Amino acid sequence: MSGSSLRDAVDVMALAARVKAGDPRAVSRLISLIENHDVNGTAVLDRLEGPALHAEVIGVTGYPGAGKSTLIDQLASAYRRQGKKVAVVAVDTTSPISGGAILGDRIRMQEHTLDPGVFIRSMATRGTHGGVAGATRDAVRVLEAAGYQVIFVETVGVGQNEVDIVGMASTVVTVVAPGLGDDVQAMKAGLLEVAQIVVVNKADREGAESAAADLKEWVPRLVRTVAVKGEGIPELIEAIAEHQRIVDLQGKRS
Ligand SMILES: Nc1nc2c(ncn2[C@@H]2O[C@H](COP(=O)(O)OP(=O)(O)O)[C@@H](O)[C@H]2O)c(=O)[nH]1
Ligand SMILES: [Mg+2]
Known part of the structure; x- marks a missing residue:
């Protein structure tokens, strides 16, 4: 040697x-x-x-601008109040030119950067197909081994992109918001495939009610939030906890 x-x-x-x-x-x-x-x-x-670890891996997916990062910021604060160590992995599927989104995320999460119980990391997908790079899966394993109890994986997309996230997340939260020009009809097929919880964020905006009404029959669990004000966060925490209980009962987590 x-x-x-x-x-x-x-x-x-x-x-x-x-x-x-x-x-x-x-x-x-x-x-x-x-x-x-x-x-x-x-x-x-x-x-x-x-030995088997038991982190809650929460995939948060949806179109850019839907409010994923703002929601994660709020959820992270809530889990910190529960005394849990929290990690956030933001997967950048955008081109390097639009790296401003990531910078925005950093600024938004700044309050957490002073908290040693929160770990925040952006990952580049390097042109791989799908919303989540293979490296992200490994990063989640690393964070789990390091004792993070709640791990968020933020990824862009509604539809096939999240297929990758399903394998690694114990709960997938899909975030939609009115006024993004996103086609609810086009979204439904993707939602049916992957979403366990759908958040209609920006409930303060016009169009949120009709989006929620339109989606309600298509998704197992729907939560309305105003992420910027922290509204609906306790309900979302409860929906996630409820889903985790079901997953635990089914013994799907290793
Ligand atoms: N009016 C309103 N704006 C929101 C809400 N949640 C997030 N935003 C804003 O929407 C923009 C995009 O949010 P962001 O969390 O970066 O979305 P992401 O791209 O899905 O991560 C930001 O300017 C947020 O301040 C909300 O509930 N209501
Ligand atoms: Mg974001």
């Missing part, structure tokens, strides 16, 4: 230990290794496997 691979092996063990201890810098570094397809990233991942 060469000197350098010996050193790498030691790094791998140390990094795995730090991740398991919940060190956010180690978590960040490992996710970067994974994003860069670094072999050491895979080696560390392999060392994280342990």
Whole structure:
């Protein structure tokens, strides 16, 4: 064994230990290794496997501007009040030019960046198809191993994009909002496929009531929110908890 691979092996063990201890810098570094397809990233991942972990992985999906980030911000605060460690993975499916959306998310989440119990990370999909890159799945595993109890995965899209998210999330929340020009009819097929909870956000806006009425019979659970004011957040928390209870009863989570 060469000197350098010996050193790498030691790094791998140390990094795995730090991740398991919940060190956010180690978590960040490992996710970067994974994003860069670094072999050491895979080696560390392999060392994280342990007894079954029970993070709630909540996929939040919907068109850009629907209010996903604002909702996650509110939900994160609510889960923090419950004493849970929270992580947010925002998957950027947009072109690098529109990176402003991610910056906006950062600013919005700023209050949480001072809280060591919240970890926020943006991931690039690097042109892979589907709303969620393979690296995101690994990032969720890392966060779970690091002891985050609630992990949000924010991803753009309504429809086939979320098929990826279904496999990794224990609950999928689809966010719609009036005035985005989104076609409710076109959305229904996608919603029926993946949505366990549909949020009609921007309930303060015109058109929210008719959107909700139109969707109600198509989706298992519908919650109206005004994310900017925190309205409907307790109801959404309850809907998520209710869904998690069903999932637990069905024993679908490992
Ligand atoms: N009027 C209104 N605006 C909202 C609401 N929720 C979010 N917004 C605004 O909608 C815009 C997009 O929100 P954002 O959370 O970034 O959407 P995302 O692209 O789905 O993550 C922002 O300017 C928010 O302030 C709401 O309930 N009512
Ligand atoms: Mg967003």
